[in-house]
Amino acid sequence: MNALPEARGPLSGAVLEAVAAGPPGSGRPVVAPGPPSDPWGEDHQLALHLCYDLHDRGLAGVDPDWEWDPALLAFRRELEVPFLAAVREQAKPAERVGDALEQLLTEPVDGSGPSHYLLAEGERWQAREYLVHRSVYHLKEADPQLWMIPRVHGPAQAALMAVAFDEYGAGRPDRAHALLFARMMADLGLDPGYGHYLDRVPAPALAVVNLMTLFGLHRSLRGAAVGLFAVVEVTSSPGSARLAAALERLGAGPDGTLFYREHIEADAVHEQLMRRGVIGELLASEAELEPDIAFGIAAAEVVDDRFAAHLLERWKAGRSSLRSPLPDGPA
Structure with a gap:
């Protein structure tokens, strides 16, 4: 600490x-x-x-x-x-959760988020900055979502537990996703200590993780927590594939891409578990949660879009996206 x-x-x-x-x-x-x-x-x-x-x-x-x-x-x-x-105020929830999930599954042809940018034209210093931002979450990956587990029951709870079990290495401590992220940071010359870069991480990155915890800590927002977690799992695989390829292009070693390579396959399975095992079962027993789940999906997009806009605005201008640049970053 x-x-x-x-x-x-x-x-x-x-x-x-x-x-x-x-x-x-x-x-x-x-x-x-x-x-x-x-x-x-x-x-x-x-x-x-x-x-x-x-x-x-x-x-x-x-x-x-x-x-x-x-x-x-x-x-x-x-x-x-x-x-x-x-x-x-900024979220625009879909009327039906199914429609929102279908939109998440559709990859835009002209995608322009951070993973697209890093793959197409990103520099090593920008990839390192991206990992610093994401370290606020990924060094404790799934911890914010564990608050959901006692708040849902029956088949939905069992499916949530299956997803969480994978996040913590499926019984293999050396495969816990937070540890894989730490190894990736070290491979790129970054300090993997939890909170080490907190002073450098700006508000848009903090807001992404704060929203996860806010939803998780309040039972009244448990539907929103499920919706937000679905976004994390449903959209992860293609983005992880791009990030693994980007990091490899920028000179990362095997440890520097393992975290994202792990997520390509794992989150493809998790997507199905979240859609059918968690959301489908939860709506079957508590249909009244549909507006809350839809809000959680839309809310995740709000904070994710703000974070992406911050990164791309700074990077395209040749500026650091952190509050203070890393030693190899722009002046």
Whole structure:
């Protein structure tokens, strides 16, 4: 676990100041935010990420009792409400989940996302930046989705467990996807320590992971969590194939492509499990969740599109997509 990051404004500063003072109640309490902040902004997203990490890996040197501190939970809620509202404002859910899933399965002929860019014209420094962004999620891959498992039951729960089992190596610790991602980072000369690059990762990348955790932590959003996870699994295989080819073109060794090569086959299976085993079974027993699942699919596209737009805008201008560039990146 790495050192605490630098604050990016009053919200993240308030969280860091409170948790660094000692156990809950030993220092200055966390109070609700003041004037509204930009829910997509750096300060807001880092503050939310810090609150969520207390439920996950924890924060370096921070008493774990902060996880359930009532004042901090109230503070977190004040961050979640405007973020969720901002996502809802931009999301355009399909009326039927089946229609949304069919759209996800259709690969555009003229695709233009980060995996397309990296394969066609990306440079090694851009590939390294991409891994730094994605390390916020992939070094703990599937952890945010595990919150769903006690929230669905019957066949849908069993299918979710099957997907999660694969994510953690299917009984082989050396094949856990988070470990494969760490090996890929090392192959490209990056530090694979969890949180090592947090100070460099900007708000659009944090928002992708924050939304996963937000949905996972709230039972009222469990349908949305399922929809978001379906997007991750349904769209992964073709993108992973492009990224594996891009990294190989840019000089990655076997460890530098194994993570994405693993996902080409695994997520092709997971796509079927999510569509039929999870969503199909869940709708058969709880049809009222269809609008929530459709919203989760649309919400995932909102944060993914914002992240992709950030990367491509910076890269096409020859600029770093990180808050501070890596040593081999542009000045």
